[in-house]
Amino acid sequence: MSFKLPSLIDRELWSLVDESRAFYAGRPAGRGPGNREELLAFRAGSAAPAECDPRPTAEVATALGRSVPVRIHVPVSTPVAGVFLEIHGGGFYMGSAAGSDVRNRRLADSLGIAVVSVDYRLAPEHPWPSAPDDCETAALWLVEHAEDRFGTANLAIGGFSAGATLAVSTLVRLRDRRVTAFGGGVLQFGTYDLAAKTPAGRLIADEYFLDAYAGTTPDRTHPDISPLFAELAELPPILIVIGSEDILLEDNLAMAARISDAGVDVDLRIYPASPHGFTGHATPMARAANGHIDAWLRARLGTAG
Numbered sequence: 001m002s003f004k005l006p007s008l009i010d011r012e013l014w015s016l017v018d019e020s021r022a023f024y025a026g027r028p029a030g031r032g033p034g035n036r037e038e039l040l041a042f043r044a045g046s047a048a049p050a051e052c053d054p055r056p057t058a059e060v061a062t063a064l065g066r067s068v069p070v071r072i073h074v075p076v077s078t079p080v081a082g083v084f085l086e087i088h089g090g091g092f093y094m095g096s097a098a099g100s101d102v103r104n105r106r107l108a109d110s111l112g113i114a115v116v117s118v119d120y121r122l123a124p125e126h127p128w129p130s131a132p133d134d135c136e137t138a139a140l141w142l143v144e145h146a147e148d149r150f151g152t153a154n155l156a157i158g159g160f161s162a163g164a165t166l167a168v169s170t171l172v173r174l175r176d177r178r179v180t181a182f183g184g185g186v187l188q189f190g191t192y193d194l195a196a197k198t199p200a201g202r203l204i205a206d207e208y209f210l211d212a213y214a215g216t217t218p219d220r221t222h223p224d225i226s227p228l229f230a231e232l233a234e235l236p237p238i239l240i241v242i243g244s245e246d247i248l249l250e251d252n253l254a255m256a257a258r259i260s261d262a263g264v265d266v267d268l269r270i271y272p273a274s275p276h277g278f279t280g281h282a283t284p285m286a287r288a289a290n291g292h293i294d295a296w297l298r299a300r301l302g303t304a305g
Helices: 011-024 036-044 097-111 130-150 162-176 208-214 249-261 284-301
Strands: 057-063 066-073 083-087 114-118 155-160 182-188 238-243 266-271
Touching (some): 057 130, 066 097, 066 130, 083 097, 083 130, 083 284, 097 284, 114 130, 130 155, 130 162, 155 284, 182 284, 238 249, 238 284, 266 284
Parallel strands (some): 155 182, 182 238
16 A cells, blocks of 8 residues: 555546646745734734625524534525534634635535534633533534434534634544534544644644643643544544645644544545645635535435435
């Protein structure tokens, strides 16, 4: 078996490389904020989320005596076949459930599923464990109420960047509670070593968002912060999506290896000529990746193709 990177990439994707490279030629990679002031300025300067039609409903999910706001999209013209718990990205310090509205509306209508997005608390005002507490709250609320509310107990979870990190943490927490209701997890370019203890983790060791999120926690290898160090056995099947040009590629390769070694079914998809966040961009590579994600979720949630 060859472990060279090209051997891990679907051959059909190579035909999309030139268009992908052209798209990113004028979009140099940026860096995150270097301190708290820059972080707050990044947040203040972010554009308002795009609206979708129809708009989602905003509700409050409650479990374990905790509450968290959620936004719920349901398909317009079909019964709900499954429920996807979506966790937005943004480095743990930016973003919102509303920022995922357009993407989640497409998922709801394309797959015939309800999409529930979590408005978890953000760092630095609310460092760990605020965000994973909120995500766990939403997940447990769905476990209790999905069948009555949506007519289905078919559940999956997923996230984008920081949301992928939180999705893994949520699945580990549920496993520790012996809750097995979620049938799969979609992890799009998450960061899994926030402690800078592995070669992959050290590539982003100077990013301020790590300090903002981990706060004063003395050991950032805590598995709830850095899922790469978690016990990963007995998780549901996992799909990992990562671009070959993403600084988090090595971290995702390491996470895929650890998940596989734990005996969990993992589907690793690597997309050439693609940087961090590529599935949100208007490229043929992104369309291919989102098509793969849709197909994977259909298989896990039992939705029609």
